[in-house]
Amino acid sequence: LDSRLPLVIFLHALTPAAARDEFQEELVIRPLHSGDIYASFQFRTLWDTDFLQEGQKVSHYRLFPKSLGQVLSKFSVRELHISFSQGFWRTMQWGQPFIPSPPGAELWVWFHDTVSDVDGNWKELTNVLSGIFCASLNFIDLTNTVQPSASFKPLGLGNATDHRFLRYATLPREIVCTENLTPWKKLLPCGSKAGLAVLMKSEKLFHSSFHSQAVHIRPICQDEQCSSKAWELRQTLNVVFDLHTSGQGKKEWSLFKMFSRTLTEACPLASSSKVYVDITDNPELFELSPATPLLGQAVVLGDRRTYSVYDLSRAETFGQLRSFNLLLRDMLRPLLHAERYVAGFGLQTGEIHTVIYNNHPYRAFPVLLMDSVPWYLQLYIHTLTVTSKSRDNKPSYIHYQPAKDRHRPHLLEMLIQLPPHSMTEVTVQFERALLKWTEYTPDPNHGFYVGSSVVSALVPSMVAMRTNFTQDQPLFSSFVPVKEESSYFVRVYTEPLLVNLPTPDFSMPYNVICLTCTVVAVGYGSFYNLLTRTFQVDEPSPPLSKRLANLIRRIRGVPLLT
Amino acid sequence: MAAPLTLLLIVAVTIRAVLFRSSWAELISERVEVVSPLNAWKRVVEGLALLDLGVSPYSGDVFHETPFMIYLFHFVVDYAEIVFMVSPGLVFCLSRFLTSLYLFRKQKYALESDRYPADCLELLRSPKEMFYIPLKVAMFYLLNPFTILSCVAKSTCGLNNAIIALFILCTLKGSALLSGILLALATYQSIYPLTLFAPALLFFLQRLYIPVNLRRSSFWFFTLQYAFIYVGSLVVITGLSFFLLGSWDFIPSVYGFIFSVPDLTPNIGLFWYFFAEMFEHFRLFFICVFQINVFFYTIPLSIKLKEHPVFLIFMQIAIISIFKSYPTVGDVALYMAFLPAWSHLYRFLRNIFLVSCVLLACSALFPVLWHLWIYAGSANSNFYYAITLLFNFGQILLVSDYFYAYLRREHHLTHGLYLKKKDGTEATLVLK
Numbered sequence: 001l002d003s004r005l006p007l008v009i010f011l012h013a014l015t016p017a018a019a020r021d022e023f024q025e026e027l028v029i030r031p032l033h034s035g036d037i038y039a040s041f042q043f044r045t046l047w048d049t050d051f052l053q054e055g056q057k058v059s060h061y062r063l064f065p066k067s068l069g070q071v072l073s074k075f076s077v078r079e080l081h082i083s084f085s086q087g088f089w090r091t092m093q094w095g096q097p098f099i100p101s102p103p104g105a106e107l108w109v110w111f112h113d114t115v116s117d118v119d120g121n122w123k124e125l126t127n128v129l130s131g132i133f134c135a136s137l138n139f140i141d142l143t144n145t146v147q148p149s150a151s152f153k154p155l156g157l158g159n160a161t162d163h164r165f166l167r168y169a170t171l172p173r174e175i176v177c178t179e180n181l182t183p184w185k186k187l188l189p190c191g192s193k194a195g196l197a198v199l200m201k202s203e204k205l206f207h208s209s210f211h212s213q214a215v216h217i218r219p220i221c222q223d224e225q226c227s228s229k230a231w232e233l234r235q236t237l238n239v240v241f242d243l244h245t246s247g248q249g250k251k252e253w254s255l256f257k258m259f260s261r262t263l264t265e266a267c268p269l270a271s272s273s274k275v276y277v278d279i280t281d282n283p284e285l286f287e288l289s290p291a292t293p294l295l296g297q298a299v300v301l302g303d304r305r306t307y308s309v310y311d312l313s314r315a316e317t318f319g320q321l322r323s324f325n326l327l328l329r330d331m332l333r334p335l336l337h338a339e340r341y342v343a344g345f346g347l348q349t350g351e352i353h354t355v356i357y358n359n360h361p362y363r364a365f366p367v368l369l370m371d372s373v374p375w376y377l378q379l380y381i382h383t384l385t386v387t388s389k390s391r392d393n394k395p396s397y398i399h400y401q402p403a404k405d406r407h408r409p410h411l412l413e414m415l416i417q418l419p420p421h422s423m424t425e426v427t428v429q430f431e432r433a434l435l436k437w438t439e440y441t442p443d444p445n446h447g448f449y450v451g452s453s454v455v456s457a458l459v460p461s462m463v464a465m466r467t468n469f470t471q472d473q474p475l476f477s478s479f480v481p482v483k484e485e486s487s488y489f490v491r492v493y494t495e496p497l498l499v500n501l502p503t504p505d506f507s508m509p510y511n512v513i514c515l516t517c518t519v520v521a522v523g524y525g526s527f528y529n530l531l532t533r534t535f536q537v538d539e540p541s542p543p544l545s546k547r548l549a550n551l552i553r554r555i556r557g558v559p560l561l562t
Numbered sequence: 563m564a565a566p567l568t569l570l571l572i573v574a575v576t577i578r579a580v581l582f583r584s585s586w587a588e589l590i591s592e593r594v595e596v597v598s599p600l601n602a603w604k605r606v607v608e609g610l611a612l613l614d615l616g617v618s619p620y621s622g623d624v625f626h627e628t629p630f631m632i633y634l635f636h637f638v639v640d641y642a643e644i645v646f647m648v649s650p651g652l653v654f655c656l657s658r659f660l661t662s663l664y665l666f667r668k669q670k671y672a673l674e675s676d677r678y679p680a681d682c683l684e685l686l687r688s689p690k691e692m693f694y695i696p697l698k699v700a701m702f703y704l705l706n707p708f709t710i711l712s713c714v715a716k717s718t719c720g721l722n723n724a725i726i727a728l729f730i731l732c733t734l735k736g737s738a739l740l741s742g743i744l745l746a747l748a749t750y751q752s753i754y755p756l757t758l759f760a761p762a763l764l765f766f767l768q769r770l771y772i773p774v775n776l777r778r779s780s781f782w783f784f785t786l787q788y789a790f791i792y793v794g795s796l797v798v799i800t801g802l803s804f805f806l807l808g809s810w811d812f813i814p815s816v817y818g819f820i821f822s823v824p825d826l827t828p829n830i831g832l833f834w835y836f837f838a839e840m841f842e843h844f845r846l847f848f849i850c851v852f853q854i855n856v857f858f859y860t861i862p863l864s865i866k867l868k869e870h871p872v873f874l875i876f877m878q879i880a881i882i883s884i885f886k887s888y889p890t891v892g893d894v895a896l897y898m899a900f901l902p903a904w905s906h907l908y909r910f911l912r913n914i915f916l917v918s919c920v921l922l923a924c925s926a927l928f929p930v931l932w933h934l935w936i937y938a939g940s941a942n943s944n945f946y947y948a949i950t951l952l953f954n955f956g957q958i959l960l961v962s963d964y965f966y967a968y969l970r971r972e973h974h975l976t977h978g979l980y981l982k983k984k985d986g987t988e989a990t991l992v993l994k
Contacts, residue, residue, distance in 0.1 A: 347935075347939075436840070502828075508839060512838075512839040519954055527859060530966055535973040
């Protein structure tokens with residue numbers, strides 16, 4: 001070790017100034033007007049090395065991925081842009097994307113002007129890239145490559161604009177899947193283990209309307225005077241989550257709902273790690289939690305937009321639970337809302353759950369719930385439970401008329417007091433009846449419908465209402481007569497239910513009648529035999545020959561055989 | 563004798579207590595083989611809840627118990643488990659009396675009267691054999707899985723069985739008044755024990771040495787007395803029920819329900835699928851046919867078995883359990899409890915192995931095919947219906963087998979055990 005020490009000091013003196021590699025990560029979340037949500041990840045790695053100088057072979061990679069570095073050097077690439085997209089960006093519904101990309105794979109590359117055989121390099125480059133990204137980019141060949149003369153100017157440094165060194169190809173048929181995402185994630189310094197990349201789980205990312213991942217490599221200036229240059233690698237991932245597919249129809253988004261993960265820490269190698277939420281259209285659109293005091297403004301695509309900024313490098317962003325889950329909740333909240341569903345499994349029993357939401361922040365008010373359930377779902381009123389805020393809430397008035405088979409349905413009316421800002425659940429168990437085969441509809445396995453429950457209430461009003469009717473009021477505001485100023489009448493209908501009943505086999509009436517009557521006849525027959533017959537000793541009858549002989553003897557008048 | 567019986571009682575109570583407290587109790591009380599719309603505990607609780615709400619339990623179609631049940635459970639609903647455990651105990655009491663009093667006495671009488679041919683001695687039961695019959699009957703009832711299931715499910719079938727058992731007990735003890743009252747109570751609970759009037763009457767006639775002759779005035783005198791007790795108590799009980807709730811609503815709800823079978827919930831009987839698939843035009847006709855089928859065997863059986871009223875009681879109970887409109891395994895357990903009393907018939911039974919295999923297999927298959935139909939959705943109602951058919955067929959075979967064996971034993975007792983043909987060779991006995 002002693003002899004090696006001077007060598008180490010010597011080598012240390014030889015290396016240039018400490019590499020100023022930098023890594024920044026950022027996530028921008030933008031709720032769209034259609035209820036969908038757009039998330040855009042950008043990971044930017046700055047590699048402080050100058051490839052453009054001759055004779056310098058670099059073998060020290062810190063934050064920049066080695067595979068891409070070797071590609072850049074081997075094929076003398078000046079700029080590389082590759083993107084994989086699944087789905088089509090709907091500009092009319094979603095606006096403009098931050099990083100646009102066509103469906104399928106797109107690859108365009110600016111080579112150095114020192115390259116002699118651009119086509120050869122292009123061919124080898126596509127093959128190498130197809131290996132790196134596990135995509136079938138090897139289908140890119142001369143038949144689908146073009147050299148655009150004006151459209152794709154270099155985005156980074158460089159003054160040579162001879163389009164002979166540009167190659168552009170797309171593969172619209174290319175499908176993006178987890179196999180493409182995994183090597184893409186591996187190019188990040190922290191991988192998918194820390195920072196924003198932990199959110200990239202393929203089961204959620206690919207269950208979206210639009211998904212696009214891209215790699216953009218270009219040389220940039222590191223300062224205003226452009227005294228030193230660096231390579232910039234930008235990895236971007238754009239995804240649009242659909243309101244109905246991922247959001248279950250509710251305009252309520254959170255990091256957990258979108259990505260099934262929350263953030264626990266920033267990437268330690270990142271110099272900045274931030275989450276931006278577009279709040280330009282707020283406060284009418286949604287409310288954001290946890291709240292943040294940081295705000296940012298930026299002009300994006302010709303529009304000045306305001307962002308709420310969450311800095312992940314600060315520990316207080318993660319709160320006490322060391323987990324950061326952003327919540328965006330729709331502001332539209334009606335004061336009274338009801339839902340209903342059937343719980344249970346199998347065709348024997350079930351439970352009807354009616355859930356009533358009181359969204360008033362501080363006022364409690366009573367509601368009248370009316371349920372009319374058909375007779376073939378036999379309700380058990382002793383199983384009726386009403387709970388509010390996980391405590392029993394006894395209704396002050398219950399009117400119950402049980403059903404009579406094939407005559408009238410059940411009628412249940414209850415007056416329930418709803419506590420403020422709460423959810424009340426009414427459950428009642430029922431049993432499903434087997435009907436006569438003629439009482440089923442022609443499509444019995446579709447199920448039977450149960451009509452909506454009706455919730456009627458006088459909801460306290462924020463605004464004083466006028467009790468007298470004047471002619472200039474529009475028709476829609478004067479339907480329900482207003483009796484008092486401080487509350488208005490509301491009737492809410494829940495969903496109808498579709499309930500399956502057990503069915504007999506419709507093809508078998510004759511068979512069933514025959515078989516059952518057979519069993520009854522077996523009983524009848526055995527009892528008849530035992531009741532009408534007596535036990536006798538079995539005397540076997542004489543054989544046929546003897547009987548014939550006896551017959552002849554009788555005719556002749558001769559004594560018979562025994 | 564007391565020690566094994568006590569041990570048996572303790573074991574039975576322990577099994578029931580353990581099951582009551584386990585999670586199986588809820589599962590069992592939902593099983594359609596164990597409870598029916600007539601005697602489910604859930605419906606009793608529902609009826610009491612409706613009463614609390616101020617609605618008559620009979621205004622809906624959920625509650626089909628008699629007002630006597632409402633009255634009883636109004637007070638003991640918290641102790642329901644104990645009530646249901648006591649009822650098998652009553653049957654257990656019956657078992658002791660059934661054999662120790664009746665059969666023993668009859669046997670003794672028959673021996674003394676020297677009526678039987680000499681070679682039939684082996685057909686007669688020795689007192690030592692009969693000593694163990696009470697224990698066996700008690701075991702057959704208390705440890706029968708059907709009874710245990712019925713008890714744990716808190717089905718009121720257990721209470722009905724207890725009333726019938728008490729009725730048989732009082733009949734055997736010779737108390738016509740109590741017997742009539744209890745028979746009226748049993749009939750009031752479910753109509754079918756009406757058919758037990760005939761065997762009870764025959765038993766009393768036999769006991770009082772009144773010959774069954776339609777021309778004798780003593781026969782009519784006693785018959786009218788007994789009928790008067792029976793009908794009178796029935797009227798009184800029904801009247802009291804009217805005053806309980808103040809209306810006659812319970813009559814269509816209970817008896818109309820039993821007779822017209824509107825509810826087609828699957829059970830182990832023959833009615834449900836038959837009437838689910840019945841053509842509307844013939845529904846009334848077949849309801850009448852099926853209900854007459856239950857009552858129809860009374861007269862022929864009474865004529866054939868007028869010397870043997872206890873066996874007649876067994877036959878009637880068995881026929882009721884098989885052919886009633888909403889049978890459950892509790893009903894099956896009741897007549898099965900009598901089987902050890904006729905263990906001496908074993909040598910004449912022809913199909914007992916087949917029958918026991920069929921009944922065991924069907925009991926195992928019922929829950930399986932129910933699950934496949936209702937929960938898994940991979941079978942349909944035909945599977946469950948087939949097992950129902952097979953189970954009832956097995957029961958019919960069992961009952962007719964015992965009937966055959968009984969008649970054959972009687973024949974041997976009068977004509978001798980080893981019969982010979984005219985030429986001296988061994989004869990076979992056939993029904994002709």
